[in-house]
Amino acid sequence: MKLLRCADIQFALDDSPRFDLASVLAGGDGLDTRPRILAYAATLAEPAELSVPQLAALAGMAAGEAVDEAVLAGRHGADTIMALLERGLLVPAVAKEGAPVPGGDGGAVDWWPPARLAHLAGAWRGVDIARRRDDGKTTSTSERVAEFGPAPTHDYAVPGAGSMIELPPPPAGPLDDLLQRRRTCRNFDTRAELPMSAFSAMLRRVWGVIGTRELAPGAVAVKKSSPAGGGLHALEAFVLVRRVQGLAPGLYHYRAMHHAVEPLRKLTGEEAAAMAYRFLAGQDWFLDAPVLVVMVARFDRLFWKYRRHAKAWRVLHLEAGHLSQTMYLSAAELGLGAFVTAAINDAEIDEELRLPPMRQGTLAIVGFGPATGEARNIELEPVVPSPATRRLGR
Structure with a gap:
């Protein structure tokens, strides 16, 4: 043999x-x-x-x-x-x-070897953060301060720099209010359904294709609301629906060119909840979001152009960040809560989605939906205004 x-x-x-x-x-x-x-x-x-x-x-x-x-x-x-x-x-x-x-x-996918090692070594399987917390295996912020000392300062100044030169107030616009309303939600309404209109708006705004341009026969660039390396947009949106009006619980793939979803697997409400828990590695403060979007990288598409490139894998994570911020702003405008996390059981998700290893892989999960007024989990709101916010009034 x-x-x-x-x-x-x-x-x-x-x-x-x-x-x-x-x-x-x-x-x-x-x-x-x-x-x-x-x-x-x-x-x-x-x-x-x-x-x-x-x-x-x-x-x-x-x-x-x-x-x-x-x-x-x-x-x-x-x-x-x-x-x-x-x-x-x-x-x-x-x-x-x-x-x-x-x-x-x-x-056949031309990975840069150190990036391939990082991708393989960093994969999670079977991680349950809530169980670790309940078993006393995690540390609180005060415990970390006691053990490691204070965190590096949040108000960083370059050593040896000159005195600060204060800038004049910037002109105000609608975007300023939207940016200030952006926040991470850890308290979703456990009973509320997401209206289909909001679901449609979120997918279209964040992941929808605006247009394309053929660069050469067999090579098409894509324009979305967020930037992407080489215009290739090598991130796909796989959607875990739990509570959306008019859409059954299950796994879907968003066809970004057509603004449509492809059903992959029907789920009961209980099955969808269990899948969300596994995908989120037990982060129960995000569990109640009615929609989770798994951002899956198509390494073969990006590495088709950037072969064995030292920056290509990093670019995919930057793209996930761009999409996440667009998602946050869209959610804020619609009055929805939102989150993004990379602390996920990506190896298990890859298997659940039947992704071809090393050609495609999960990078992060975002979620969105109606928030509740109950403070079951700690959020970073309200905040103490910064010196700049106090001086500028916003």
């Missing part, structure tokens, strides 16, 4: 301390601080620790190079090759007639 190395694989030398029972039993501090080799791949639920012989076996194979199992066993030992097969880091060159090679789909 011929074997291939997993196409999307990155290695890291990890120096983080780990609990070591043997150290405790020997009278030590219970920490193992020896560096270890970790392998990250789209096919792995968690990083795999490798031995030096296992690393050598993988490093000796080029991506796409099929090598006979017996040859590899002769070079590196049968146990080494079997361990890599069991972990999915080596895969059969042909799993089944006509079936794709596991872990090979992303190989």
Whole structure:
């Protein structure tokens, strides 16, 4: 049988301390601080620790190079090759007639290797923030101050700079009021449905396509209300509907060119709530939003132009930020609460949406809907006016 190395694989030398029972039993501090080799791949639920012989076996194979199992066993030992097969880091060159090679789909996408490592290493699966809080495994702000000292100042001045030169009051306009009304909502109305008119407005304003321009045959740029790298707009909107008037609970994909939604999966109200909880990694203060929008990056589209580019992955996160701010302002204008979060179980979401690994991936979730007047969860409102706000009156 011929074997291939997993196409999307990155290695890291990890120096983080780990609990070591043997150290405790020997009278030590219970920490193992020896560096270890970790392998990250789209096919792995968690990083795999490798031995030096296992690393050598993988490093000796080029991506796409099929090598006979017996040859590899002769070079590196049968146990080494079997361990890599069991972990999915080596895969059969042909799993089944006509079936794709596991872990090979992303190989044609030209990732910048450090970005690929960050994307794989930063993925979450099974994280439950509310449970960690309830189990006493999180720290409060006052506890962090007590342990680490005060946070770096919120009123930053460049050391050695000259005296401040105050600027005159800027002209007032409707945008100023809208910007001041922008806020993150942690208290959504648990019973309210989002009107279809507001749902339609939010999707169109934030993710809808205004127009296109053909750059060359086979290459089309897109204009939306927010900017995007190369005009490619490689972020898709997958919508988890819980309470929208006239629309059944379920998963949908927003067809931005047509201002329409494609049904992907029907859900009961209970199923939609459970899915939202998993997607949001247990952030129960966002759970009651009637609509969640999962922003999914199409790496293959952006990296088609920016191949192995050191800035391309960063640009996708900037685009998610642009869309989020547009979403916030639209929500403020409609009188809705809104939020954005990247603390999500992105690996689980990718699987739920059946995204092709390393070609597409979840970056963030936004949500919006009617807020409640009840302060069940802490919000950053009201605030103490800044010196500039007091001086300018707004």
